[in-house]
Amino acid sequence: MRKCIITVASNMTEETYNYLVDKVKRQFGFDLVIGKAVDDSIIGGFILNIDGQIFDLSIRTQLDEMKRYLTA
Amino acid sequence: MSEMNISAFLKKKIENFNVAPVEYRLGTVTRVGDGVVRVKxxxxxxxxxxxxxxxxxxxxxxxxxxxxxxxxxxxxxxxVSVGDPVRGTSTVTEAPVGEALLGRVIDPIGRALDGKPLSVEKYMPTERPAPSIIERSPVNRSLETGILAIDSMIPIGRGQRELIIGDRQTGKTTIAIDSIINQKNSGVLCVYCAIGQKASNVAGIIDTLTKAGAMSYTVVVAATASQSPAMQYLAPYCACTVAEGFAATGKDVLIVYDDLSKHAVAYRTMSLLLHRPPGREAFPGDVFYLHSRLLERSACLSEELGGGSITAMPIIETMSGNLSAYIPTNVISITDGQIFLESELFHSGVRPAVNTGLSVSRVGRSAQRNAMKAVSGSLRIELSQYREMAVFARFGSDIDSATKSMLDKGECLVNIFKQGKGCPYSLFDEVALLLAYKSGKLVGTKQNQYAAVTEALLSFLHEKCSAVMNEMNLSGDMTEKQREEIEKSIAEWSYENE
Incomplete structure (x- = not known):
């Protein structure tokens, strides 16, 4: 029984969220317990936290990465 | 560049940007205390x-x-507080390596401490396996410290581990620093690792090295006394990795660990806080392994691996000259010899305060240069015979002329070995002084005049035998003809008392 927390921004629709949950379950196995967290500071996109392993696809992080890329 | 060009440039760069998920591993802090953190x-x-x-x-x-x-x-x-996120970096602790480090002062996790930015291309793990038996070659090249007492009687070879051990304030660091200073123009790179020392001491040492022009080939790795025990624990391993980075390119490296006693204490602090079971003197059970795995990484590498070497000079501080304490005996059994410094000798004016009876170099004369080998054979025996005799002479008994001449010669030898701080001798200087001693020319000099006399003699010989000097310093050999020339010049010289 692995725990997964999906962090989304408040502007994500229910439909998109359900689609996302479905995709996550297919990718990582159906024995996941999914929890939802809402955090507006991520601006958009989502962050997956599966028992400590993070997959960060939030817009905030992508902007940080782009900033680093442009100033490198 | 106009405004239009800047935005066009940025747009083009952004087009090349790859949108990809950022992956990392996260934990949460559940307990913090005493520099130890529990992460869930x-x-x-x-x-x-x-x-x-x-x-x-x-x-x-x-x-x-x-x-x-x-x-x-x-x-x-x-x-750090409870509930904080902790990111795993997926790398074990690493140290920077490469030529960019020369002249720099860094901390054990690779951050610059001298205020200038540090850009390094390569990193190597701080914990690395020591060279295997096949990967080593015998130690047969000399590492000159420039200190006559050491180079003649306790010679150090490249790839050897020679321990410098003694009480506090007996000149241990001075020997190490003078050895580093003497490596100028020899192609040997140096790493100085300061563990648990006062920051003011480390600043003074860096100043000394800078003034002597030694920083251009030295790296300083420092974990001072106010840093966490974990930092002090990691410092020598980081310094060794830096040295290994150079040795892998075929260079010879001299590494000084100053000092391993404080390193053992920092490891003890860390282990006790991690609730690991204490053993003898409250040190954890693997305190021997702590030092053995560090010192085994100093070796002379085989030709296939580039022929480089790492010579280690660990420093241990004893309490009241007790060599049989736990950590000193551990490190003595690991190293290939020790230079034992005594406070008694130091306070009676014999500096460097080397006890030649208890000091030994297990690599010995196979690592000495030929010129030095030719003149240093009987010195240890003569010195120990003198010390035995001197005990009797102290009682003021009547001495026959043969004994008196042996005592005079012995006293001369002890005084020749006295050397100032920061004044390393070249190979020629050392050989010339020993030839002068053998000729008996310096016997009878007054106690307080030895420094002036030796200086005068050496400057005279530098002029008179300059060709021989340059050849000997380069090749390390001394032909019969060269020896005769030096002996003749010594015989001609006389000390003018101004």
Missing amino acids: GLPERLYGELLEFGGGVFGMAVDLEEDGVGAVLFDNADK
Whole structure:
């Protein structure tokens, strides 16, 4: 029984969220317990936290990465 | 560049940007105290992994458990609180390597301490296996310290581990620093590792090295006394990795660990806080392994691996000259010899205060240069015979002329070995002084005039035998003809008392 927390921004629709949950379950196995967290500071996109392993696809992080890329 | 061009440039660059998920591993702090942090979560953790806490604070994973990690902090714990996220960096602790480090002062996790930015291309792990038996070659090249007492009677070879051991304030660091200063123009790179020392001391040492022009080939790795025990624990391993980076390119390296006593104490502090069981003198059970795995990494590498070498000069501080304490006996059994410094000798004016009876170099004369080998054969025996005789002479008994001449010669030898701080001798200087001693020319000099006399003699010989000097310093050999020339010049010289 692995725990997964999906962090989304408040502007994500229910439909998109359900689609996302479905995709996550297919990718990582159906024995996941999914929890939802809402955090507006991520601006958009989502962050997956599966028992400590993070997959960060939030817009905030992508902007940080782009900033680093442009100033490198 | 006009405004239009800048935005066009940025647009083009952004087009090349790759949108990809950023993956990392996260844990949560559950307990903080005494520089030790308990982290929950953090999947796929590595032993010895570098962990990043918030606010630029780093730590190292040292206790792997089923549901989390016990970690030691490298920086101050005041920025870390319970519930903070902890990022796994997926790398074990690494040290920077490469020529960019020469002349720099760094801390054990590779951050620059001298205020200038540090850009390094390559990193190597701080814990690395020592060279295997096949990868080594015998130690047969000399590492000159420039200190007559050491180069003649306790010679050090490249790839050897020679321990400098003695009480506090007996000149241990001075020997190490003078050896570093003497490596100028010899192609040997140096690494000085300061463990648990006062920051003011380290600043003074860096100043000494800078003034002597030694910083251009030296790297300083410093973990001073106010830094966490984990930082002090890691410092020598980081310094050894820096040295290995140079040795892998075929260079010879001299590394000084100053000092390993404080290193053992820092490791004890860390282990007791991690609740590891204490053993003798409250040190953890693996304190021998702590030093043996460090010192085994100093070796003379085989030709196939580039022929480089790492010569280690660990320093240990004893209490009241007790060589039989726990840590001193451990390190003595690991190293290939020791230079034993005594406070009695130091305070009676014999500096460097080397006790030649108890000091030994297990590599010995196979690492000496030929010119030195020719003149240094009987010195230890003569010195020990003198010391035995001198005990009797102290009682003021009547002495026959043969004994008196032996005592005079012995006294001359002791005085020749006295050397100033920061004044290394070249090979020619050392050989010339020993030839002068053998000729008996210096016997009868007054006690307080030896320094002036030797200086006058050496400057005379530098002029008179300059060709021989340059040849000998380069090749390390001395032909019969050269020896005769030096002896003749010594005979001609006489000391003018101004």
